Amino acid sequence: MARLAQEFIARGADLELVGIRKEFPGFTAIENLDLHIPAGEFFALLGPSGCGKTTTLRLVAGLDEPTKGKILIGGKDVTATKPHQRPVNTVFQSYALFPHMSVLENVAFGLKQRKVEDPMTKASAALDLVELGHLAQRRPQQLSGGQQQRVALARALVNRPSLLLLDEPLGALDLKLRRQMQIELKAIQMEVGLTFLHVTHDQEEAMDMADTVAVMNKGRIEQMGSPEKLYDRPHTVFVSKFLGQSDLFVGEVVESNASSLSINVAGSKITVPKDRAEKHTGTIAVGVRPEKANFHESEPAPTSGVNLIGPGEIIDIRFTGVSNQYLIEIPGIGEITVFAQNVGKSPVTELGAKVWVSWKVEHSFGLADLPENSAAESLSEI
Template identity: 70%
Template sequence: MAPRLFAESGADLELVGIQKRFPGFTAIEELSLTIPAGSFFALLGPSGCGKTTTLRLVAGLEEATAGRILIGGRDVTTTKPFQRPVNTVFQSYALFPHMSIIDNVSFGLRRRRIPDAFGKAHEALRLVELDHLAARKPSQLSGGQQQRVALARAIVNRPALLLLDEPLGALDLKLRRQMQLELKSIQEEVGLTFLHVTHDQEEAMTMADTVAVMNKGRIEQLGPPDALYDLPRTAFVANFLGQSNLFTGPVVATTADSISVDIEGHRIVVPKARAQRHSGEVTIGVRPEKLSIHLAEPATVAGGNLLGPGRIVDVSFGGVSTQYLLAIPGLGTVVVFVQNLGAGPLLAEGAEAWVSWKVEHGFGLEDEPLPTSRFPSDADTASIAVQKKRAILSELEEA
């Protein structure tokens, strides 16, 4: 591993029983977590879940209603923002437009009369591969370059903790993906602790060592990205971190290793080790890319689950894969992703089809089941959109 360009290492961050109440609502119910020093940690969740409030509390821009904030073991709960070993990179970049890039990056060091401010600024710019543009103004740079300047300006202060508040939200898709890889590479090189706030699932999974999925002021689930995706514990995590097909039914049989759930007459097997509940009404799920689609009913295979027949109600080509919506009587709509290995979609709209998947790819949730026979998923929303589209086209034809 290459030697770090910055001698200082990151510090761990600990939140203990944090609560934040505003007049009329509670932004954070109770939050406790520990972020190890030198890690890349992501707070992921929808708007209003409390993730940005959490970041502002850590930065000292908001005061906690209850609880403690410790950075490197030091309690900073009541410490002023400028006294905390923290820097923040915002979505807006917040660069000084009248200053050159080198002046922007060295600004904080010069104000604090840090020796060799320009030398340290050049070092930070070399880290983000922009030292050759040091004499330019921000308006002469692209969005991605401005974001890297903002990152250099934050890193040059050698904070123990770097806060990233939706830092890539203003970039286009291709540049955003490029910057995701660059950010991760820079974090590994400088060894600082990164706390990244985002609503973008791909962004969190691409960069973070650990992801905490937030919902309504609480952490629903925390862990490595692949573990959260492969084995979500709640319906919220299953549908926010990617897409899932979720079904609810009673457990009708158990073995030492698995449970069998009746889904409208279909017996679906789930490994016990991958199910949070083993009796009563349970909700089970499977990711769309784990499904195989068949034009004819396949033979029953040990270690597999089968649903169908149904009708293809929508086909959406997405480049790498094609999304199929399969309407199965009594079950609703199942979403299937099929990798595009050949030319064009495999199935046409209106075709009859079955879906199957390996038992080990299913999972069971800890949620109390909804009173309906099936948990709603993203596929339901997509199906409704398809129906509305067809209704509109029908009305236009009649007119």
Template identity: 55%
Template structure:
């Protein structure tokens, strides 16, 4: 069923946790509410679950208003970060708990099917204390799914797991959601988690949704400095528009050797005429480095800046460079560890270059650092 939030808001005293919010979450989708602590995402989820009463607005499931229904009468279930398993019950009885509470007598077949879905059939007689964090998370998921909710709410369910297990469980959750076809609404502050699992992501900041879309669209075409910086890393350079055509914009950054070019479609709708100032952005992995003495080897038509490497870090799968340029004090560059150039060390003079198509622009009136360091 389609979940619709219409003007949904929540105020605590003098503080507004969620400003009037309008969202439509399609049936069968994996939807993520992504944002830093205090942005309103968990409060939104709790209102959908019935654990928090909205100050205003409505919650609709296929057009039916469930805003005032108590939690136990809503066709939704929630999986919390701490799993809330019963330590004195084994896996099988934990999963069966909801059915038995509703008076269902014969639960064996349904429990077996759920344990098969989460790949825990062989651990049915173990208690939670005998399971790993990932296994406990699967038990909690099976216990929620066995009640056949129309919407499953996930409140930071992977937050207690270590990095390797968290990445494994991201794939498992995606697999399970695809198999059961139930709408998942996932709250997280982890950008990678949201991008990996969700069909659509709503980025929240200050109690508002600041951008909504598919993960790739949000990453490639951020509409604000907050989204550009919160979803990964962006290099932002202030530059002035020197020429504006229907397909391409040209800009000049202070101290840059020449003009930078970018697609007009990746610029703000307003403020892109000659003389206007923009924040020009490019993601670190889109950039390449070439030693200054080999500048003639840089392919023609690329955007380029000259600078000096300040720092170089070996990360195994990639190398991370920080480059100082006249146009930008610190440009971040990630290069895949394929053909490592050992001459690219701190102090080396380099040309930073990238394809114009990989460049985007934002309104220069925004805070260039918004979203940095948010968790």
């Protein structure tokens, strides 16, 4: 088994998309996409349904043709080639296992097409890799969803593609099985060193598994980077809301020095380091992650390096196990969310309590755009 895995290593190729545009009758699925995925990377395309991520994957697999642009795999232009001519394999969302073949025949299908020697032995070894060797003679319909998913994975992996495409393969599994498969998938990818392109709408899954995440929205990539970076420093409102939660404040820049700038939000001053802000002048949106904010039942003394707003009223408390989510209504600013770990008393305070909210300046981030409705709202308040 380990030997089989060894054979995969360093087979991954890099993928390059240059100026890809895809139009369907009536709408444009992808506007103008440039993307480079280095060999051996686990890359996730994350976005809501209809954002163009599955279309991107189908273009790479060759199942659809781009209206414009080029696709290069391992430096070779494959734009004009048919799916069966590309060194790419896909794990489909529906698994798409052949119902008229046994599990083993399904896995051996690709090997047989390429006239690889001894396809059955290799297929058996691949089934062992996903721990389904004992079910080789079954029909796919006789397997559970998780098992089918693993067969689909084995069927793709056994061909040692330069690039493995995963189209929300875990979407149909229940939460527990999904977690387990995420760990297994990541382990396999690390072991075999293939380039993985994983399409998903599950932000946790993307952050958990991928080396690099690209957040897609309306046919464009909004932001790309390591999961930690995307979470810590989102560039746009969409990314800040799609990847985790964010409290956003909109205001005009009123103070600016060499290292930081401050905006005025309904009389409160919110400061953000300059190197964590996309825009430095005019009306901008500044955000903070709910778990980085704290609330206080009495007004704390103003401290430099800390943003403080309030007082407001706790209008909702949600218990989620490890933490409580508090919804706080602050007059003139609106509703903001604060997460507090359940380390002591739970809830920390009662509904209706008067509280102040604070967070460290270095946890603020400034966005390039404004939230759609609050922009007009805050302007009218000024």
